[in-house]
Structures are given as C-alpha cells and as structure tokens.
Amino acid sequence: MAASPTEAAAPAIELRGVRKHFGALCAVDGIDLRVRAGEILGLIGRNGAGKSTLFKLMLGLEQPTEGEVHVAGVRVGSPRFRDTRRRIGYLPENIALYDNLSGLETLRFFARLKGTPLHQCDTRLAEAGLSEAASRPVREYSKGMRQRLGLAQALLGSPRLLFFDEPTNGLDPQAIRDFYRRIHALRDGGATIVISSHILAELQQRVDRLAIIADGRLRASGSVAELRSRTAMPVVFALELAPGDIAAAAASLAGIENLGVTVTDRGLDLACPAAQRATVLEAVLRLGPRLRNLQINEPSLEDMFFGLER
Amino acid sequence: MSPINLRTIAGKELRDRMRNHWVLAIALVFTAFSLIIAYFGGAQQGTIGFRSLEFTITSLVSLVIYLIPLIGLLLGFDAIVAERERGSLDLLLTLPLTPLDLLLGKYLGLAAALALSTLLGFALVAGLLYIQFGNAALFHFGGFMLSALLLGMAFLSIAMLISVIARDRTRASGMAVAAWFAFVLVFDLLLLGVMVAGEGRWGGGALAYLLLLNPADVFRILNLFSAEQAAATYGLTQLLPPALARTPVMGAVMAAWIILPLMIASWRFKR
Numbered sequence: 414m415a416a417s418p419t420e421a422a423a424p425a426i427e428l429r430g431v432r433k434h435f436g437a438l439c440a441v442d443g444i445d446l447r448v449r450a451g452e453i454l455g456l457i458g459r460n461g462a463g464k465s466t467l468f469k470l471m472l473g474l475e476q477p478t479e480g481e482v483h484v485a486g487v488r489v490g491s492p493r494f495r496d497t498r499r500r501i502g503y504l505p506e507n508i509a510l511y512d513n514l515s516g517l518e519t520l521r522f523f524a525r526l527k528g529t530p531l532h533q534c535d536t537r538l539a540e541a542g543l544s545e546a547a548s549r550p551v552r553e554y555s556k557g558m559r560q561r562l563g564l565a566q567a568l569l570g571s572p573r574l575l576f577f578d579e580p581t582n583g584l585d586p587q588a589i590r591d592f593y594r595r596i597h598a599l600r601d602g603g604a605t606i607v608i609s610s611h612i613l614a615e616l617q618q619r620v621d622r623l624a625i626i627a628d629g630r631l632r633a634s635g636s637v638a639e640l641r642s643r644t645a646m647p648v649v650f651a652l653e654l655a656p657g658d659i660a661a662a663a664a665s666l667a668g669i670e671n672l673g674v675t676v677t678d679r680g681l682d683l684a685c686p687a688a689q690r691a692t693v694l695e696a697v698l699r700l701g702p703r704l705r706n707l708q709i710n711e712p713s714l715e716d717m718f719f720g721l722e723r
Numbered sequence: 724m725s726p727i728n729l730r731t732i733a734g735k736e737l738r739d740r741m742r743n744h745w746v747l748a749i750a751l752v753f754t755a756f757s758l759i760i761a762y763f764g765g766a767q768q769g770t771i772g773f774r775s776l777e778f779t780i781t782s783l784v785s786l787v788i789y790l791i792p793l794i795g796l797l798l799g800f801d802a803i804v805a806e807r808e809r810g811s812l813d814l815l816l817t818l819p820l821t822p823l824d825l826l827l828g829k830y831l832g833l834a835a836a837l838a839l840s841t842l843l844g845f846a847l848v849a850g851l852l853y854i855q856f857g858n859a860a861l862f863h864f865g866g867f868m869l870s871a872l873l874l875g876m877a878f879l880s881i882a883m884l885i886s887v888i889a890r891d892r893t894r895a896s897g898m899a900v901a902a903w904f905a906f907v908l909v910f911d912l913l914l915l916g917v918m919v920a921g922e923g924r925w926g927g928g929a930l931a932y933l934l935l936l937n938p939a940d941v942f943r944i945l946n947l948f949s950a951e952q953a954a955a956t957y958g959l960t961q962l963l964p965p966a967l968a969r970t971p972v973m974g975a976v977m978a979a980w981i982i983l984p985l986m987i988a989s990w991r992f993k994r
Contacts, residue, residue: 469813472813472817473816473817474813474816474817495819495821496819498817498818498819499819501817503813503814503817505810505813505814507810508810508814509809509810509811509814510811511735511739511811513739513742513743514735522731522735523818525727525728525731526728526731526732526815526818526819526820527818527819528727528819566814576817
C-alpha cells in the first residue's frame with residue numbers, strides 16, 4: 414500500500430513486510446505500516462484479526478517471523494531498543510495491577526523501573542483524579558479507577574510513544590471524554606499514539622488515521638475522510654414528509670443524477686455520493702414547508718469497517 | 724542487568740510477603756516445629772529436653788528436609804507464570820528491564836523472604852542452645868541454619884524454573900508437588916532400591932555420586948557430624964566417599980543447585 418503524503422515524514426513507527434507465525438497460524442501476514450510522529454492511529458479489527466499481535470510486535474514483546482519493526486528509529490529487538498522503552502508508555506487491555514500496593518506505590522514501582530523521577534507519581538495521580546485514593550490499596554479501586562491508574566502508569570516519564578489497548582474499557586462517558594482530551598493534548602505536544610479499540614464510534618471523531626486489520630492483513634489505512642471516499646459509501650438524507658407530499662417530493666427530486674430515492678413509512682430516503690451532498694441538500698431545502706424533518710447520515714466508521722475489511 | 728531494577732522487583736516481592744504475613748506465618752511454623760522437635764526429639768528414647776547439640780541438629784535436619792523444600796517450591800512456583808496468567812508480564816516486559824532483571828529480582832526478593840522467615844523461625848532454638856551449650860553451639864547451629872537456607876534457595880531456584888516453563892498456575896503447582904515428592908521422598912527410595920536389588924554390586928561407587936543430584940541429600944551431607952552418625956541416622960549418605968563429604972565441596976554443589984536451575988530458567992524465559 415502506497416504511503417500518503419502525510420506519512421512520508423520520518424515515521425515514529427514503521428513496519429516493513431512484517432509476518433508473524435505461531436506454528437501453522439499466520440497471525441500477521443505481510444503488514445507495511447508507517448505511523449508518523451505526532452499522530453493518533455486507531456487500530457481496528459475483529460477479535461483475532463491480528464491487532465494484539467501487531468501491538469506485541471511494536472512493543473517488542475514478540476519478534477517478527479519475517480520483516481522488521483522500527484520504533485523511534487530503532488529496530489525492535491535490537492540491543493538499543495531497551496533504552497527506547499523509556500520513551501514508550503503502554504496501557505494493556507484489562508490492566509492487571511498489584512492489588513496489595515496502593516495507587517502511589519504502584520506508580521512508584523513502575524517509575525523506578527522506568528527510571529522516572531518519583532515526584533512525577535504525585536502529579537500523574539492528581540491528573541488521574543486519584544490523589545485522594547493515593548494511599549488506598551488498588552484492590553479497593555473500581556474498574557474505572559484502575560483504568561485511570563493504568564493510564565497514569567503509561568504516562569510516567571512523559572513518553573513520546575503511547576500504545577493503548579482498549580483504553581476506555583470500564584470508563585464512564587465523562588472519563589472517556591477526559592481520556593481523549595488528554596491524549597489530544599499529548600498528541601499536540603508531539604506524542605505518537607496508537608489506540609486499539611472495538612468501539613468504532615468512539616474512534617471515529619478522535620483519531621487522525623485508522624488502520625483496518627483483517628485476517629492478519631492491513632486492509633486499509635487513512636483518515637476517516639479518506640476511508641469514506643475510498644469506500645464510496647453514500648450519504649443518506651432521511652426526509653420526513655406528510656403522506657400526501659411524498660409523491661410530489663419524489664417527483665421534484667427525480668432529475669438529480671446518481672440519486673437513489675426510496676419511499677419509507679415516514680417520507681423519503683435519498684442516497685447520493687458524498688461529493689453530491691451539497692446539490693442534494695439544495696434540492697431538499699427547496700421542498701420548503703413540506704419538509705417536516707431532515708436527517709443527514711454520513712457512512713459511519715462501522716459501515717466503512719464492514720465495507721473495507723472484506 | 725540493572726541493580727535498580729533488581730532492587731525494585733526484589734523489594735516488592737519481599738514487601739508483598741511481609742504484608743500478607745507470609746514471613747511471620749512461616750517463622751512461627753518453624754519456631755513451633757523446631758522447638759517441639761528439638762525438645763521432644765529424644766522422647767522415644769525416654770528423655771526430653773536439649774540432650775546435645777548433635778542430637779538437636781540431627782533432629783532438626785529431618786524437619787528441614789521435609790519443610791524447607793516444600794516452602795521454597797510453594798514460594799516460587801508461580802512467580803512468573805502468575806504474572807503471565809494475569810496479564811501483568813507483558814506490561815513489565817515493555818519497561819526498560821531485561822527478562823533476567825525480572826527473574827533474578829523476583830528470586831532475590833523471595834529468597835530474602837525465605838531467609839528472613841527461616842532465620843526468625845530458628846532464632847529461638849538458637850538462643851536456647853546458646854544458653855545451654857555456649858558459643859560452640861552458635862557456631863554449629865549457625866552452620867546448620869546456613870545450610871538450611873541454601874537448601875531453601877536451591878528449591879526456590881527449582882521453583883523459578885517451574886514458574887517459567889509451566890503454561891499455567893495449575894500445571895506449575897502440580898509440577899512443584901511432583902518435584903517435592905521426587906526429591907524428598909522418591910529419590911532416596913529409588914537409590915536404596917537399586918542398591919538392594921543389586922545387592923551392592925551395581926554401579927559401584929558411582930551410586931554415591933548420584934546423591935549429589937538431590938539437593939536434599941547434599942543438605943544431609945552438609946550436616947553430618949561424623950561417619951558413625953551418618954551410618955546411624957542417614958542410611959544412604961554413608962555411601963559417600965570421604966573426599967566428597969567436605970563442607971566446601973558440598974557447599975559448591977549446593978551453590979550449583981541454586982545457580983543452574985536459575986540459568987536454565989533465564990535461558991527459557993528469554994525465548
């Protein structure tokens with residue numbers, strides 16, 4: 414797959430022809446992927462698609478059977494990569510923390526292993542909203558608190574590369590919003606972030622680029638807009654009309670090219686290519702007071718996902 | 724290998740064992756058993772109390788042979804496999820530490836917990852022996868405690884190997900129990916069986932060297948006071964050539980039993 418112009422700059426993460434076999438099973442099958450510095454990449458795919466293996470390859474937890482993985486310009490698995498780990502933050506799915514340590518002790522434990530100054534632990538706890546629970550054992554934390562502590566752990570040492578596996582599991586809507594606000598601030602500060610998630614709607618508005626993985630292969634990558642144009646999925650205008658107005662409205666819209674018109678029990682559904690959305694909107698607005706309600710449905714990430722993963 | 728990483732991981736392991744009262748519980752078990760065995764060990768011969776230093780240590784050797792390997796194995800069998808099973812191993816290995824840092828750090832922390840509980844557990848008997856028999860008692864009992872500690876560390880090292888190669892905690896616990904049976908109960912029985920079946924003609928002197936393949940036997944040999952005592956109390960260990968039955972040699976063999984399983988564990992863990 415050719416790199417887009419935005420990917421051409423020195424990548425923070427680069428996978429070249431990466432394959433990973435576990436015995437007869439091919440978990441990752443020849444993936445080429447570049448993640449540029451300072452972007453948020455969303456990694457999406459079904460369970461068993463190869464996302465977790467890809468994560469492990471990027472983190473150096475698995476070695477590729479074929480190909481190379483470079484993170485921050487260093488080949489993963491090389492002796493130099495150990496130092497690169499200091500610049501990496503990782504939040505695994507369903508993070509398993511040590512129940513008998515307090516929140517503060519947990520962060521201090523990881524800070525020591527990362528070589529991070531211990532005073533940073535208090536700051537990270539405060540940012541996670543856990544200052545008051547700092548001395549409580551983690552076994553008393555709720556799932557959301559554990560996840561926030563896990564995030565605080567990942568952010569120790571101000572890493573430049575962050576890997577989040579299903580990061581919003583267990584978080585309430587406010588905490589999810591805070592989480593993405595936080596990672597956008599980190600991205601704006603130059604950090605590169607890779608997020609794996611099943612919650613496609615959550616990623617849609619919040620990542621710079623998406624990579625769709627299926628059967629160990631990279632099916633597509635690009636921004637949401639790029640993927641949308643690649644799938645050529647129609648924009649759907651749902652028109653609510655009085656029953657007596659439906660036929661006349663359909664007739665007045667009949668002259669528009671590439672417009673699919675479907676009569677529904679509430680009015681009309683108009684499907685058109687994304688590029689024609691303005692023309693259709695103009696025609697719809699000409700219906701005047703006959704139009705009781707209008708809803709414009711862009712193809713969702715889920716629609717694109719199912720369209721692209723095949 | 725990073726000393727800071729080792730200290731951090733070892734410190735956490737030790738602190739965990741202190742917090743969940745493991746060290747205290749094991750120390751109390753040792754104190755109770757060692758006092759009972761040392762004091763009532765001669766009851767079958769119609770006497771009670773501390774009869775002699777040799778007799779006390781000989782009685783305690785039997786306690787240690789059964790208890791310390793079990794404790795060492797229970798302490799370490801899930802050190803790595805539990806981290807893998809709960810998903811925290813991946814997180815640890817994304818940090819700037821090597822698998823050896825993790826393995827050795829855990830080993831050192833657990834060994835410190837084992838040492839603390841063993842020394843605390845035997846401290847009371849050591850004090851009583853000192854009151855009864857003076858400084859010499861402390862010297863010999865100190866040697867006994869040190870050898871018990873080495874035995875525990877050897878079995879802890881075997882446990883670490885189990886924790887690396889086992890696929891899950893259930894299998895690891897099964898392997899730990901099997902190792903205890905093999906080293907503590909079955910090994911000597913098999914050697915004796917071979918000797919009796921061959922009426923002493925099979926293997927010649929080589930059979931004696933097989934004792935070195937069992938850290939529990941090495942511990943027995945380290946605590947021999949005399950050949951007569953060996954013949955009277957230990958059965959198989961009387962086979963050992965005098966050249967081998969020397970403290971430095973046996974100490975080196977015990978050290979090998981500590982180092983080799985850890986080296987194999989480290990090699991497997993890196994893969």
